[in-house]
Amino acid sequence: MQGTNLLRYLHMTEYSIGVDLGGTNLRAAAIDKEGKLLDKISVETNLGAGRDAVINDIVSSISSVRSKFAGQRLAGVGIGVPGFIILETGYILGSNNLPELEGFPVRDAIEQRLGTPIILENDANAAAMGEKWMGAGRGVEDLVLMTLGTGIGGGIISHGRVLHGFRGMAGEIGHITVNPTGNPCGCGNYGCLEKHASATAVESMAMVMSLGDNLTSRDIFDLAVKGHPKALMIWISMGRALGIALATLINLFNYPLFLLSGGQLPAWDFFAPAMLEEVKQRSFTFRNADTRIEKATLGSEAGLYGAAYLPFQAQEQHKES
Amino acid sequence: MQGTNLLRYLHMTEYSIGVDLGGTNLRAAAIDKEGKLLDKISVETNLGAGRDAVINDIVSSISSVRSKFAGQRLAGVGIGVPGFIILETGYILGSNNLPELEGFPVRDAIEQRLGTPIILENDANAAAMGEKWMGAGRGVEDLVLMTLGTGIGGGIISHGRVLHGFRGMAGEIGHITVNPTGNPCGCGNYGCLEKHASATAVESMAMVMSLGDNLTSRDIFDLAVKGHPKALMIWISMGRALGIALATLINLFNYPLFLLSGGQLPAWDFFAPAMLEEVKQRSFTFRNADTRIEKATLGSEAGLYGAAYLPFQAQEQHKES
Numbered sequence: 164m165q166g167t168n169l170l171r172y173l174h175m176t177e178y179s180i181g182v183d184l185g186g187t188n189l190r191a192a193a194i195d196k197e198g199k200l201l202d203k204i205s206v207e208t209n210l211g212a213g214r215d216a217v218i219n220d221i222v223s224s225i226s227s228v229r230s231k232f233a234g235q236r237l238a239g240v241g242i243g244v245p246g247f248i249i250l251e252t253g254y255i256l257g258s259n260n261l262p263e264l265e266g267f268p269v270r271d272a273i274e275q276r277l278g279t280p281i282i283l284e285n286d287a288n289a290a291a292m293g294e295k296w297m298g299a300g301r302g303v304e305d306l307v308l309m310t311l312g313t314g315i316g317g318g319i320i321s322h323g324r325v326l327h328g329f330r331g332m333a334g335e336i337g338h339i340t341v342n343p344t345g346n347p348c349g350c351g352n353y354g355c356l357e358k359h360a361s362a363t364a365v366e367s368m369a370m371v372m373s374l375g376d377n378l379t380s381r382d383i384f385d386l387a388v389k390g391h392p393k394a395l396m397i398w399i400s401m402g403r404a405l406g407i408a409l410a411t412l413i414n415l416f417n418y419p420l421f422l423l424s425g426g427q428l429p430a431w432d433f434f435a436p437a438m439l440e441e442v443k444q445r446s447f448t449f450r451n452a453d454t455r456i457e458k459a460t461l462g463s464e465a466g467l468y469g470a471a472y473l474p475f476q477a478q479e480q481h482k483e484s
Numbered sequence: 485m486q487g488t489n490l491l492r493y494l495h496m497t498e499y500s501i502g503v504d505l506g507g508t509n510l511r512a513a514a515i516d517k518e519g520k521l522l523d524k525i526s527v528e529t530n531l532g533a534g535r536d537a538v539i540n541d542i543v544s545s546i547s548s549v550r551s552k553f554a555g556q557r558l559a560g561v562g563i564g565v566p567g568f569i570i571l572e573t574g575y576i577l578g579s580n581n582l583p584e585l586e587g588f589p590v591r592d593a594i595e596q597r598l599g600t601p602i603i604l605e606n607d608a609n610a611a612a613m614g615e616k617w618m619g620a621g622r623g624v625e626d627l628v629l630m631t632l633g634t635g636i637g638g639g640i641i642s643h644g645r646v647l648h649g650f651r652g653m654a655g656e657i658g659h660i661t662v663n664p665t666g667n668p669c670g671c672g673n674y675g676c677l678e679k680h681a682s683a684t685a686v687e688s689m690a691m692v693m694s695l696g697d698n699l700t701s702r703d704i705f706d707l708a709v710k711g712h713p714k715a716l717m718i719w720i721s722m723g724r725a726l727g728i729a730l731a732t733l734i735n736l737f738n739y740p741l742f743l744l745s746g747g748q749l750p751a752w753d754f755f756a757p758a759m760l761e762e763v764k765q766r767s768f769t770f771r772n773a774d775t776r777i778e779k780a781t782l783g784s785e786a787g788l789y790g791a792a793y794l795p796f797q798a799q800e801q802h803k804e805s
Contacts, residue, residue, distance in 0.1 A: 247772075257768060305650060319736070321642060328738020329626060330773040335735040340766060343663055343728050352731065352766040407664050410673065411732065414656040415640070417649020445661060445673040447578060451568075452651040 176201075176235045180228050181471025182221060182242040183286065183463075184208065186261070191224040193232055194471040198297040202231055203467070214263045222276045239474025240281040242273070243289030243466040245316075250331035253283050257350075282473045286466050288325045288334055290424065290459075291318025292476075293469030298461035299422050306420040307412055308459060309336050309405075311427035315357040318469075319416070324476070337361070341407040359404035362427055368397040384430045395433065402434030406441025413446045413454055424459035431458065497522075497556045501549050502792025503542060503563040504607065504784075505529065505582070512545040514553055515792040519618040523552055524788070535584045543597045560795025561602040563594070564610030564787040566637075571652035574604050578671075603794045607631075607787050609646045609655055611745065611780075612639025613797075614790030619782035620743050627741040628733055629780060630657050630726075632748035636678040639790075640737070645797070658682070662728040680725035683748055689718045705751045716754065723755030727762025734767045734775055745780035752779065 178201055182191045185208060192203040204224060209216055225240055244264070247256040253270025255261065270283045284292075291308035294300040300308075304323045310316040317336025319326040326333045337357035338350050345354025346364070358364055362380035369378040372393045374386070386394035409421060427434075442449050442456065461468060499522055503512045506529060513524040525545060530537055546561055565585070568577040574591025576582065591604045605613075612629035615621040621629075625644045631637040638657025640647040647654045658678035659671055666675025667685070679685055683701035690699045693714045695707070707715035730742060748755075763770050763777065782789060 247769075256772060321647075326642075326737070328769075328773075329740045330738055330769075332769045332773055333736060333738035335738075335769060338735045338768065339732050340728050341661070341664065343724075350766075350768040351764075351771070352768075403664075407661050411660050412736075414659045415654060415733075415736065416647070417651055417654035417656075419650045443672075445671075447659065447671040447673075448568075448649075448651075448653045448656060450672070451577060452649075452653055 176232075177238050178232055178235055179238040179471040179474045180225055180240045181289075181467045181469070181473075182225060182240065183289070183466040183470060184217075184221065184242060184244045184261070185286070186210070186245070189220055189224055190467055191228045192467045192471060193228050194468065196238070196475055198468065198472075202228055204228060210261065210263055214267060217261075217263060218269070218272055218276070221273055225273075225277060237279070238478055240277070240279060241284060241289065241470035241473035242281055243284050243286040243470040244269070245286050247330075247332045248283050248285050250327060255283075256332075282470075282477060284325065284470060284473060285316075285318070285331075285334070287316030287336075288318040288327075289469035289473070290316075290461075290465035291320050291334075291422075291469065292325055292472055293461055293465035293467065294422055294424070294459050295320045295323070295469075296472045297468050298465055299457055299459050300420055303420045305416070305418040306422060307336070307416065307418055308422045308424060308465075309408075311361065311405075311423060311425035313362050313426075315361050315425075336408065336412070339408045339411060341404045356404055356408040360401045360408075360427075364404075365397055365401055365427070368400060369394075372397065380427060380430075384433070387430065387433045398430055398433035399437040401427075401430075402437030403441050405434065406438040407445065409438065409442050409456065410445035410449065413442065413449050417448050417452060417454075419453070419455060421454065421456045422459040423456070424462065424465060428458055497553075498559050499553055499556055500559040500792040500795045501546055501561045502610075502788045502790070502794075503546060503561065504610070504787040504791060505538075505542065505563060505565045506607070507531070507566070507582070510541055510545055511788055512549045513788045513792060514549050515789065517559070517796055519789065519793075523549055525549060531582065531584055535588060538582075538584060539590075539593055539597070542594055546594075546598060558600070559799055561598070561600060562605060562610065562791035562794035563602055564605050564607040564791040565590070566607050568651075568653045569604050569606050571648060576604075577653075603791075603798060605646065605791060605794060606637075606639070606652075606655070608637030608657075609639040609648075610790035610794070611637075611782075611786035612641050612655075612743075612790065613646055613793055614782055614786035614788065615743055615745070615780050616641045616644070616790075617793045618789050619786055620778055620780050621741055624741045626737070626739040627743060628657070628737065628739055629743045629745060629786075630729075632682065632726075632744060632746035634683050634747075636682045636746075657729065657733070660729040660732060662725045677725055677729040681722045681729075681748075685725075686718055686722055686748070689721060690715075693718065701748060701751075705754070708751065708754045719751055719754035720758040722748075722751075723758030724762050726755065727759040728766065730759065730763050730777065731766035731770065734763065734770050738769050738773060738775075740774070740776060742775065742777045743780040744777070745783065745786060749779055 315337030342354035346358035636658030663675035
């Protein structure tokens with residue numbers, strides 16, 4: 164490398180692009196190696212327009228962000244998507260939110276269009292990575308994140324990296340059995356955590372309690388704020404289910420940190436006491452190790468940060484080997 | 485190093501000593517780097533004689549094995565014990581089988597007496613490591629072992645190493661909640677796997693089924709062989725509990741291999757069909773990834789092999805860093 168080029172090289176900002184593909188929004192952000200957000204765009208996800216349109220939107224969002232940093236070095240692109248990512252092939256499997264992309268070589272299609280390698284990751288895994296990098300998990304090498312939304316997702320960070328398992332399907336925390344004869348789940352199981360603690364589960368409890376028709380999780384939160392006894396019971400039931408799953412996780416992993424995030428988090432004061440009571444009762448490990456159970460701090464940005472971090476991490480891994 | 489010494493060095497067999505401290509037996513073995521068993525001794529565990537006697541027995545067993553290989557290089561000593569090992573301090577916590585050793589600096593006491601560093605490990609973790617090294621897990625980097633005995637222990641191997649968690653308490657598979665209102669457990673929980681699938685649990689089911697007084701798990705196996713309907717139901721119930729826990733493990737880890745070992749294994753044909761039926765039903769991941777659920781192959785030797793392997797692994801780790 165010539166002297167002038169070398170100087171330019173050393174002065175270039177290295178950045179990475181993180182993408183979060185949700186059921187309603189597609190966001191892309193440029194983030195530098197120190198975790199500084201350089202740029203962010205958000206477009207509506209137009210799933211009804213079909214697979215090609217979704218791929219188009221992803222590609223043009225990335226290109227749009229990239230064009231603003233023409234002189235800088237792009238470390239890579241990470242994309243968080245709902246559903247199982249089959250690591251070897253880059254296919255998406257079992258994504259209820261994005262059935263359009265199922266059984267299709269998503270990674271290869273985007274790489275071909277962009278002309279640059281991308282890293283595909285499950286959205287909850289990306290969020291866990293983001294919290295580890297820039298959120299509540301800074302300084303911790305091992306943590307579990309639960310995302311409490313319409314469903315319940317999970318990401319496990321082990322020795323600073325996403326725990327993938329051998330096909331890339333690990334971390335399905337929403338499908339821990341909390342009650343073997345509980346509510347049926349689309350996965351084939353009965354009593355999945357997701358069917359007893361997600362927003363949808365909370366709404367279904369309002370129905371079985373005859374609390375009202377078409378109440379949202381937010382409505383049930385508002386009723387709890389007003390002290391409505393049935394609403395309070397619902398959040399306690401939700402907290403117990405979480406506590407049962409958390410106790411099993413703590414007994415299995417003995418990690419120092421378990422994080423909760425997602426749309427249900429504002430109801431923390433209503434569900435957390437029952438959750439912690441269950442954990443204390445059900446986990447000898449919790450009672451004997453200083454396990455922290457805390458709120459995540461990056462909110463819906465976690466997935467973007469995590470997706471952007473993945474190319475930086477891949478670089479480091481490459482240097483080590 | 486002089487030429488002659490170097491030659492002698494190169495011709496020395498490097499070996500390691502593995503110890504398995506059980507409730508009834510204390511075994512010690514010399515094993516070489518290729519996994520060849522060079523020597524093995526076994527003495528009765530005399531817990532009634534008190535802590536000093538137990539430590540004495542451990543130290544003299546190790547010394548006895550060591551004395552037979554005076555000219556060889558000892559890579560180190562690994563000891564598998566029941567209970568939680570607190571990694572930092574080398575204390576044992578919550579060991580029902582060895583209350584004598586609880587809250588006592590076991591590791592330091594043995595190291596001082598032997599004058600050589602030792603590695604203390606939970607017995608089920610050691611067994612999982614043994615199966616990975618020389619048993620059913622050869623060639624696999626990630627696996628889970630469940631030991632089905634009087635209780636249920638577990639060991640998780642992640643990237644070829646024992647998953648410890650931050651205090652060393654990870655892998656408590658026997659305390660996965662399989663039924664939140666199930667049998668009470670000494671750990672404080674209700675419905676631990678151990679309380680529904682261990683030999684003790686099987687025996688308690690014979691009691692609630694009025695199958696007979698003081699029947700052992702072996703008796704109930706024999707009755708199942710004869711086709712006794714209540715005995716068959718007990719093994720099905722045990723298998724279902726195992727299946728519920730396995731489904732949760734598969735959903736969390738997505739590992740390629742899950743192994744079962746221990747005294748209950750001969751009843752495989754009676755419990756495994758119900759177990760696999762539950763797993764198929766309850767785990768989307770199992771149905772979509774080629775997960776193997778198999779019998780471990782080293783039997784009660786697994787812990788000895790795993791304990792002996794730990795010093796070799798520590799050497800490798802040392803070389804890498």
